[in-house]
Amino acid sequence: MAPRILVTGATGFIGSHLARRLLQEHPLGPDAELVLVVRDPTRLSPALREGARLLVGDLRQADRFREEIAETTWCFHIAAEADYRGGSATVENNVESTRMLLDLLAEAPGLERFVFTSSIGAIDRHPNDPCRRPLTEDDPAHPLTPYGRSKWACEERIRRSPLPWSILRPTWVYGPGMRKTSHIRTFIRMVARRHPVTKFAFPGRVSLIHVTDLVDALLLLAKREEAVGEVYFAADGHPRSLGEIFREIGRYLGIRAGTIPFPRPFIRMMRALRPHLPFAAQNLFSDLLSASNEKLVRLSFTPQVPFAEGLLGTIHWDAREAxxxxxxxxxxxxxxxxxxxxxxxxxxxxxxxxxxxxxxxxxxxxxxxxxxxxxxxxxxxxxxxxxxxxxxxxxxxxxxxxxxxxxxxxxxxxxxxxxxxxxxxxxxxxxxxxxxxxxxxxxx
Ligand SMILES: NC(=O)c1ccc[n+]([C@@H]2O[C@H](COP(=O)([O-])OP(=O)(O)OC[C@H]3O[C@@H](n4cnc5c(N)ncnc54)[C@H](OP(=O)(O)O)[C@@H]3O)[C@@H](O)[C@H]2O)c1
Missing domain, CATH: 3.40.50.720 (NAD(P)-binding Rossmann-like Domain)
Known part of the structure; x- marks a missing residue:
């Protein structure tokens, strides 16, 4: 039987990039079949609609695809409600769809790899963590949002499963195709509209990764035997302050942004107050969302897309979309x-x-x-x-x-x-x- 690669979430940002790469590169050979579980096939590109086999339906009801899924060789589980503002419906969706997939894949005798896209949000930070160093894979989980808790719950379930799993925790992923409400895309709009917040040099640093590099990392985990049973953060290795991100966006748009500094005592005070701030404001002054990519680099991951390049491409794509x-x-x-x-x-x-x-x-x-x-x-x-x-x-x-x-x-x-x-x-x-x-x- 020909090998089969199953991808969930292929109508979304990351899943669509991954599915296109799989169609181009055939990592399991030219006979391998690409299978996509999607809710709405009209959201797929024509190339994916024609080049892949589609199982149309919600993952939570995927038991009707039992026989097809039992023939999986590699599975990339990308699908999730990925909005940190989501509530109990997000948790139910993410946990239930993962549970269903794990149950079905347990009946796949030829399964060689199950790669799960978790999130830095599954870990976040303990309120007492001063955020002085990037997170590593050994740090304890302290998810601050229902979305993060849902990703952590999925990770726990996966770790207990007998499948040959690997877990990737992306930091902020950016590139063409991002959701309108997602971090960098929101910032591009804010800088373009000269939003007063974007004038400030917020010192809190975040880790980022371009979607092309993230796809490299996902494929690396599927290919490498040492990655079985392991968890990795995915980042480009250069955490950037929000002020720097505003400045860089402003440079391409011809708008002054991210330049007004804060007095040091004020920064210290805001860092001390971090646990009492709303989640979205916690990373303005603290390196809450920075993570090390060292473990992934030891697996031979080399990020290829410099931030300035990736950002310019994203800004261009965003302008074209509009x-x-x-x-x-x-x-x-x-x-x-x-x-x-x-x-x-x-x-x-x-x-x-x-x-x-x-x-x-x-x-x-x-x-x-x-x-x-x-x-x-x-x-x-x-x-x-x-x-x-x-x-x-x-x-x-x-x-x-x-x-x-x-x-x-x-x-x-x-x-x-x-x-x-x-x-x-x-x-x-x-x-x-x-x-x-x-x-x-x-x-x-
Ligand atoms: N983007 C980031 O910065 C980032 C950072 C860290 C981690 N992640 C993780 O990466 C993954 C992909 O994120 P993304 O940014 O690509 O999100 P996205 O663009 O919102 O895509 C989510 C995908 O999941 C699908 N989906 C959700 N629930 C489903 C269900 N019950 N059944 C079938 N399909 C379902 C969606 O299908 P529909 O098209 O039908 O809605 C869509 O294809 C998520 O697991 C997210 O947690 C993303």
Whole structure:
């Protein structure tokens, strides 16, 4: 029988990224079947709808899929009500769906791995914990929310089960596809609206992980024998203060954020008051939600996505989500490989634009084009034939330019008498002729 990979929660943020990777990479070989338990298949991408076998229904009633689930080789249990503001319904859903899945998988003779996505919220901190060091897997659980308690209850059940389990506890997961109400996405909106709270340099640090790296970690746990019976925190290893996160978002949106500092005695007072603050405010001043990734790194996990990169991609995706496709603008930026052109291109990308980037430094241009999902035109603006080719491509592809940023320019110092004629002609060709040529084209 062909191996079978079962994924729950594939209509959600993390589950959809994982399911797409499984379809692309076939970690159990090309014959392996991907099986998704989903409540609403219309929320799946067409690729997943066509490429996977679907078991449609609520996990709590999954006993009707008993026979299909009994053929599972690997299971990734991602589904949950993941909102920390949830109440008893969240607890019931998360605990019951996990209990049902464990019961059904107990009847799967070929099950090689059960990977459970828990949460840092299953652990949180004891009220007396001064939050001076990142959490480790040995720290005791003290979940502060019903959601966290539900994840801890699931972990306990899984640990007692005879299955070959591994548990991953993600910290804050961010990336394209995040829920609207989720941490970083909420912060992007708050900074964009210049919410007064985002002006402050809150010192409380949180651990984060990009969804691509989280998927790497999930796959690693499934593949590695040493991970059976083990629990791991998933984080990129660089906890960041909320002030820093606001600042970084502001940098991409062109808005000042996260800059107003708090006096030290006030920070000390707020840290002492932490246990008495509402949950959402406890991490403003304390490193409540920071966790070490050392154990996962020992398993050979290497985070690949730097926060600045991952955040920019998330901001771009969030902007695109908010606008109908016909409103997405094409922008052409010259000199986009470095300096002002590069910074402007980043800002336009963050605003949701589609980009055409021009630079004569092909390597720098390619790097930026990959980061910003842009079309790259490595060309010398001093050459009229190169300009013609660029414009012909734009016309042939029916691209309607909305913005042109003429950031390319060269400067050669010297008097008219000192500089060679060709040098002077080149300065005029790049700084004046190309600018006029492209501007006339954009304005036509
Ligand atoms: N995002 C984070 O920052 C973060 C951090 C730590 C841990 N986690 C954990 O990671 C997992 C995924 O989180 P996420 O951010 O991807 O959440 P999400 O986008 O809200 O996705 C949750 C998924 O679970 C499904 N689901 C919930 N209850 C179900 C049930 N009874 N039967 C079938 N499907 C059910 C949802 O299906 P519908 O589409 O039908 O609603 C959805 O596909 C969760 O276990 C969460 O606790 C997330």
């Amino acid at each position: 606008m109908p496709p016909q409103e997405r603008k094409w922008s052409l930026v010259t000199g986009a490989g470095s300096g002002i052109g590069k910074a402007v291109a980043q800002r336009l990308y963050a605003a949701g634009d589609r980009l055409l980037l021009v630079d004569c430094n092909g390597e720098a241009l390619d790097r930026e084009a990959r980061r910003l999902e842009a079309r790259a035109f490595p060309l010398d603006l001093a050459r009229p034939d190169a300009l013609e080719t660029l414009l012909q491509t734009i016309e042939r592809e029916g691209i309607e330019l909305h913005r042109l940023v003429n950031a390319a320019g060269i400067g050669i110092r010297g008097t008219v008498a000192e500089l060679g004629f060709e040098e002077q002609q080149r300065v005029i060709a790049v700084n004046v002729t190309a600018l006029l040529f492209l501007s006339r084209f954009a304005l036509r």
